Every structure is written in structure tokens, then in C-alpha cells.
Amino acid sequence: MLRQYELVDRVLGYDPKADEALINRAYVYAMKQHGSQKRASGDPYFSHPIEVAGILTDLKLDTATIVTALLHDTIEDTGSTMDELTKLFGPQVAGLVDGVTKLTRIELTSERSKQAENFRKFLLAMSNDIRVLLVKLADRLHNMRTLHFISSAEKRQRIALETMEIYAPLAGRMGIQEIREELEDLAFKELNPEAREALIKRLNEFREASGDSVKKIAKEIQTKLEEGGLACEVIGREKRPYSMWRKMERRAISLEQLSDIFGFRVIVNEVPDCYSAVGILHTNWPMVPTRFKDYISTPKANGYRSIHTTIIGPQKKRAEVQIRTRKMHEVAEYGIAAHWIYKEGGAGADTSGEFAATFHWLRQLIEMLEHGASPEEFLEHTKLQMYSDQVFCFTPNGLLITLPRGATPIDFAYAVHTDIGDTCVGCKINGRHMPLRTRLENGDEVEIIRSQAQRPSPAWEAFVATGKARSAIRRSIRATKQAEFSRLGRQIVKSAFEAAGKEASDTILERALGPLRKPDLDELLAAVGDGTLSAQQVLLTVYPAEQPKNGRKRPIKGNGKDERDGAVRVTGRAAGLAVRFAPDMFPLPGERIVGIMMPGEGITIYPIDAPALEEFDGDTTRWIDATWDIDPEHPQTFPARLRVTAKNEVGSLGHIATLIADYGSNISNLSLAQRDMDFYDIQLDLEVRDLKHLTRIMSALNGLSCVNTVIRPRR
Structure with a gap:
């Protein structure tokens, strides 16, 4: 465990202007508050916030973030209050601590929804100050390092899975690759220990067979670059087990077939030197086709910039080489933590051009959070955003749009703007009309064809790849369905009231809002339309003296030409979200149809002679009159x-x-x-x-x- 002076010395080592007194005060306060509390390992609980603070010093974070790390569990696990922290350490630190605090008071029905709701609230706090995320990631990293002390195997599995699904991808999207890789590997150790052990064994054998070839290859690469006039540093590294396992699984290849078990980083001074280094490498050794990526001209969404190439290098070994400037290297290692805003203590990080892409991604998450129907749905969308390779596409005006691999023109449209996605009816890819389910490739130029009459189709959900698109589609479908249920409910209520000889004006119907616990008339009518509330209930609520009608008869077969007052009017083959045709029934204009109310789903339309209707004979309250409403001027099939x-x-x-x-x-x-x-x-x-x-x-x-x-x- 870091001692008090060691922690302060670390911070002063990279930030001589740090508030030493504030760090000392937080250290002493947290130690007193946690007192005799113990961790599962038997260590004093206070060792945890100290180690979290130590992790953040490796990222060279500012005083407020280090102090937040020391205090991050005080509100949850001790008698500390927000007012007390504000008074002792200031509103900035108190706000950061509040954002990081685990939300254990939330009582939800399942661990899954609890996880989702915590993540949702965590991102709300993160949207105000990105340092909340950095503290939370360090907190999770130390917890994962000590995961083996937890006795419950089920709890270890749950924490490891949560780490793999949420925190590791978040670290990756913020560009903090070192933390991401360690989180993944620690979670992998718990989730699939046999595979990890087998991989490490094979890796040790491979390492022994290779000897000191990594050092020799790095030295030879550096020699060739220096002979070409480049001042550089070449670093050889070995990938972590999970990173190799994931690539082997994705490509269905063996360990020996991996080209980047040992990777090399070439660090140069200026951006032009990166391209000069590529020229020298490719002149001296053949490159592997399709293994060249330029993330300098097209950076990743998390701000990562580098050139990747794979060569058949010294000793005839395949070697992946990453070429970057020193500034790019800092960003690659520390991600958003490398930005000056957290070294200088400034404000307005989202105005930084270098990290604009990262903050754009964060704003998209917050937009989904504000409109999501449930925590679980938001968690699903967010995971879709985080787990992705990238595809770079362009608008006709040359605007670069970054999407996950497997994205479609629908994803592209929503990435440009939600309104463009909502009104998309078709697309052109590289000048050719293509289906909306087409998967986009790097370099595609995409033109979206729009119509203001268009609304998102439920079928789109099956092939979109981004969380933003899926969230917007579901939001639009919910709104459309609500409007359709409301219109349908008005028809049903009007029919029931007319049959009773009563008026069904809005003023009269509003009398039912209080007794039936509905906030407004639209909600009341929608409940009738989706079948969760019957028109008879509304009628009896408004007119309590009205006797309920019993012994309603099943409609009889007719010729389909009737114009029955109050009947639900079916207008086409895609009747809508509130009115749908029964599967495999195929009713046609010209034959009598009837609706069956399906609670929560609306009305299902059947031909009057369908044998399947017999199962509803015992509940005639669910039978709804229906009639065709076909425009002869615009025939349909x-x-x-x-x-x-x-x-x-x-x-x-x-x-x-x-x-x-x-x-x-x-x-x-x-x-x-x-x-x-x-x-x-x-x-x-x-x-x-x-x-x-x-x-x-x-x-x-x-x-x-x-x-x-x-x-x-x-x-």
C-alpha cells in the first residue's frame, strides 16, 4: 500500500503545482472514515482507495481526481455526507465523488436491471465531468486485481462478466488501452481459466523457441530506420493472453498463425516521419497485403492515431509495426487522460479538436440515455456502440462518418442526424441504388434518400449495428404505436358509447381519467386501443348507472360490403402497429372480417369464417367489428x-x-x-x-x- 508521502511525491513528480495540502487532508480523512473496515482479502479497506489513487497517478491526473479517488467510497461505506465533503474539499471534489459513488440504494427486480440502472446513472454523472469515468475505471481495475479474494464463485463470475461487457470497452473507447487490456485479461482469467492457462502454456513454449528474437528484430528495425535518417525509438512488446485469444477466435486460427504475438512500436518526432518510416520499412521488407491501416489520416473514434503495417521482417518473421509520434503514443497509452485539460485543470474539454470524436461518442450515449425506454435497453444499445471495429464512409459532401463494422445505410443516416434516419426511404452507395440492409465497406460514399412521409420500420431493427440507430428506431416505433393505439381506442370508445346512446366527447371522457388513473386522454384512449382497458370500463366509469351489456353475440358471416358504424376500418395489407392481420389467415377485401382484441397488442384481424376464432367464443367482449376501407382510386394488393x-x-x-x-x-x-x-x-x-x-x-x-x-x- 502506498504511504502518504509516496502518493504525494508521485503527484508532485508530474505536477509540481499540485495542492499537496489537499491530498494530505483527503488521505487522513479517508483513513479515519474507513477506520477498521476490512476487505475480502483481510487488508484494511483503506488500502483500496489508496491503490486506486496510485493507478491514477500512472495516468498523471490532476489533484482533484487523485483526491476523488481517495474519497470515492466514503459516502457509500462510511458516515460521510455530501455537505461534509463539500465543506472540507470543495464542490468540485464532492461532485466527482458523488458521480463515482456506487448506487446501492437502487432497489430493482434483478441483478441485470440493477447493473443497467447503475451504468445509466454513472454515465449521467460522467457526462458532466469525464474524470468520473477515469476514477471508476481505476476503481474497477483494482477490484479486478483482488477479485480472487472473493469466496463466492457466482459473484466473481458476475463481476468479471460486467467488467468484460462494460468497463473494458469503455476504457477502450476512451483510448486507455493499457487499462482496457488488463481489465480484459483479468476478466478472462475468471471467465475462462482453462483456455487462458492453455494459451499461456503454448505462449511460453513459443517464447522459448523464439529466444531473444524480439530484441533482435527491434534492434534491426531501429538500425534500418536510423540508416534512413530517422531519429526514433523502437519498442518490442508481447500481447496479453485475452487479446490473442480474441483474435484467434475471430479468425479461427492457431497461435502459430498470429502475426502479432510480438508487436513493435516505432516512435518518431513528427507526423511526416511516420510516413517516412513506412517507406523505409516497406523498402527493406515485404509488407503483408491487406494489413496496412492509416489511423493518422482517419483517426479512431476514441482519438487514437497511428499507422499499422505488417511486414515479413528480420529473421523472416511476420511482425506488426505501429508507427506514431510521441504525442500520439501518449494518447494511445493514456487516451483521454493524456489531454492537457486534466493536467492544467481547465474546463470545456469538449471544445478540444483533438478529442472531438471521443466527446461526440459520449454525447451520442447521453442522447440515447435521455430517450431510452428502460435501463436494460440503454445497456444493450451502449454495448453495441462499444463493441465494434470501424468502417469509414463519406457523405456526398465529403463528411467522414465513422461506423462499426457491419453497419448499414440506416446506421449511416442516424449517425448524420436522427431526422435523416427517421425519414430514410432508400440510399445510393457509390452512386448505385442499393438495399437499406447492405453492409457498408471502408471508403463507401453514401447518399440517403428521404421522404417526410416515411417513418422507421420495425424491420430495420434486425439489421442495424449501432446503438443510436436501434434506440431511435424503437423510440419512433413506440411513438407511432402510441398514436395508433390512441386513434384505435377513440374508434372503439365511440362505438361503445353510441351503442349505449351516450355522448363520447373529450370533456365527458376526461371524467374517467382520475378513477382509471390515467394522466391524460391520449393515455386513456391508447389503453383502450391496446386492449389493457375495455371501452365498457370507460363507459361504466363515466356513466355508473349504465347497465353493462351482456350476451353479446358473435358476428355472423356477411358479404363484406357493410358500412357498420363504429367498426374498425382496415385500410391496407400492412394494417399498422395497432391493427394487424392474423398469421396465415389472408383475409381479403370483399369478405367479412372481425377483430379480436389482444391485451397489450391491439386488434388482430381474422376472416369471419376462420376456424381459429372458435377459441374466442367464450369471451365475446374481445370481439370488435371491423370493415374494409379501400380506396378504389389507389388499388392495393x-x-x-x-x-x-x-x-x-x-x-x-x-x-x-x-x-x-x-x-x-x-x-x-x-x-x-x-x-x-x-x-x-x-x-x-x-x-x-x-x-x-x-x-x-x-x-x-x-x-x-x-x-x-x-x-x-x-x-
């Missing part, structure tokens, strides 16, 4: 299904397909259900305008000599 038994002879299928096309229909799907020597059964999914259109096709098919039977199956 609807899915229909036929079962055709045809002769097993040459040309039968061709005759059937030709007839269907001649009648103006299209086959959307075809499957062979059964086949024998004489006949085979075909299931055809067609696109038709209405029941008459389908009936004409069925009659014509029955007239073909190769067709035995045609039926329209019902479930």
Missing part, C-alpha cells in the same frame, strides 16, 4: 394462399404460373407440399386485389387440364 393439386407431368407448373400471370397476379412464394407418381400438391402465395380477383384465378385454374383441385386453406 393483398396476400392470398392457394393449395393446388396438379398432375405430375411435364409443363404443369409452367401452365399454372402463366395463367396466374395472365390474370394480373404475382406468385410471391411457392413450395412443394407433397409429391407422388401421379400428382403433386403445391402451396402458392399470391398477390391479389380482392376476393373477386382470387375467385377468378381459382376458377381459371380449375379449368386447366393439368389441375385436379384448387382450394383456399383455412386454419
